[in-house]
Amino acid sequence: MSNGTIVNNDKWRNSKLEIQMSEIINSHQLKYLHSLRPEPDSLILEMEKFAEERKIPLLDWKSAELLDQILLLIRPKRVLEIGTAIAYSSIRIARRLKKKGIVDTIEKSLDNISLASEFIKRAGLQNQINLIEGNAKEVMPLLDKKYDLIFIDADKEDYEKIFYYSLMMLKKDGVLFVDNLLWHGYPASSKVPPAYKNSTKYIREFNKLFTNQSVLVTSIYPVGDGIGIGIRT
Ligand SMILES: C[S@@+](CC[C@H](N)C(=O)[O-])C[C@H]1O[C@@H](n2cnc3c(N)ncnc32)[C@H](O)[C@@H]1O
Numbered sequence: 001m002s003n004g005t006i007v008n009n010d011k012w013r014n015s016k017l018e019i020q021m022s023e024i025i026n027s028h029q030l031k032y033l034h035s036l037r038p039e040p041d042s043l044i045l046e047m048e049k050f051a052e053e054r055k056i057p058l059l060d061w062k063s064a065e066l067l068d069q070i071l072l073l074i075r076p077k078r079v080l081e082i083g084t085a086i087a088y089s090s091i092r093i094a095r096r097l098k099k100k101g102i103v104d105t106i107e108k109s110l111d112n113i114s115l116a117s118e119f120i121k122r123a124g125l126q127n128q129i130n131l132i133e134g135n136a137k138e139v140m141p142l143l144d145k146k147y148d149l150i151f152i153d154a155d156k157e158d159y160e161k162i163f164y165y166s167l168m169m170l171k172k173d174g175v176l177f178v179d180n181l182l183w184h185g186y187p188a189s190s191k192v193p194p195a196y197k198n199s200t201k202y203i204r205e206f207n208k209l210f211t212n213q214s215v216l217v218t219s220i221y222p223v224g225d226g227i228g229i230g231i232r233t
Contacts (some may be wrong), residue, residue, distance in 0.1 A: 023185025024222045037061065043123060047088045056112070057150045059153060059179055060224030061091045067151070067177055070229070071096035074175060076148030081105040082136040082162050083153035087116035087129065103129045104143065106136045140165040148173060153179040156202040160209060167215065172231045176216065181207055181225025194203070 022030055040048070040061075042191055051058045061069070071079075071093060077100070079093055084107035094103045107113050113133050120129050132139055135208060137158055150166045152159060158180070186200040187194045207228070211218050216230035 015082060017202060022225075023189070024182050024224075024226060027090045033062065043119070044088070044092070046059060047086060047091075051086060051088065056085055058085060059092075063179060063224030063227050064089065064092055065223070066223055066227060068092065068096055070175060070177065071149070074148060076175075077101055078145060078147050079103045079146075079149045079151065080143070080147040080166075080169065081151045082140075082166075083107065084116045084131060085109075085112050085153075087123075087131070089151065089153065090116070090129050090131075091119065091123045094123075094125045097128060101128060103163065104132060104145070104147075106132045106134060106139050107132075108135045136165075137161050140169065144168065145169070147174060149175045149177060151177045153181075156180065156183070156199040156206070159206045163206070163209065167213070167232070172232055174232045176228070176230035176232070177180060178210065178228035178230070180225045181210070181220045181228040182222060184225065 001114065014157055039045075040162060048058065048061070050056075067089070075098065075167075079097070079102070081090055081093065081103060082105075084090055084105040089106070090103050090105045094101070097103070105116075107116060110133070113131060120126055120131065135158075136154055140162065147169055148171055152162055152166065152168055154162060163176075163178075170176060181203060183200055183203045184196065186196050187204045192200045207220065210216075210228050210230065211220065213230065215233055217233060218230040220226055222226045
């Protein structure tokens with residue numbers, strides 16, 4: 001796996017924002033798709049740069065575009081996100097909801113909670129984003145709401161438990177949107193670096209579970225780091 005990056009020099013990209021190389025889509029396609037990406041607004045761009053500088057993982061921009069489209073198609077009233085980080089995806093989701101739409105987002109890192117609440121304030125979305133502090137494995141059983149869309153983007157060893165809670169909390173016809181199911185390409189590779197062995201094992205097991213649910217129509221797409229979409233029947 002290459003750790004290289006493609007540096008883009010177009011007008012809004014000459015700000016050192018880098019495209020991560022991918023084992024999931026080849027670099028020519030990725031570079032081409034990135035050349036077509038509409039310029040994000042200044043807050044989104046600032047958050048992408050901020051996260052890149054601090055090595056905080058965010059939803060890949062192409063996956064964020066896919067999520068955007070699903071939100072526009074299903075027009076959810078209530079969304080649950082597991083893994084807020086700095087609220088990049090929470091803000092993107094909230095901006096696609098109607099006025100009364102709500103995003104409940106769970107984050108366990110106190111440092112990230114404080115960054116997220118600052119960005120949410122700056123986006124003027126305090127009334128639409130509920131930032132919930134805690135480990136999702138403990139918080140989810142306490143929530144009594146049902147959701148139109150649940151976005152899972154947390155630690156890989158937690159995916160299975162979070163998934164089972166999500167199944168109970170997802171409305172009929174609701175959408176489960178799961179990030180990192182192709183995990184840098186490792187689940188499909190025989191060469192997995194030692195630092196990724198455990199997480200890859202969790203993702204491989206999760207993918208079998210995810211694609212074998214009678215109550216979900218699922219597919220895993222080679223977008224970003226691999227997006228799983230499941231529709232609750
Ligand atoms: C990949 S980042 C989330 C990125 C965010 N969804 C975005 O795209 O802007 C994962 C975040 O999930 C948090 N996290 C991981 N496991 C968690 C859990 N079990 N409960 C709550 N938060 C968790 C981490 O602290 C980290 O901030």
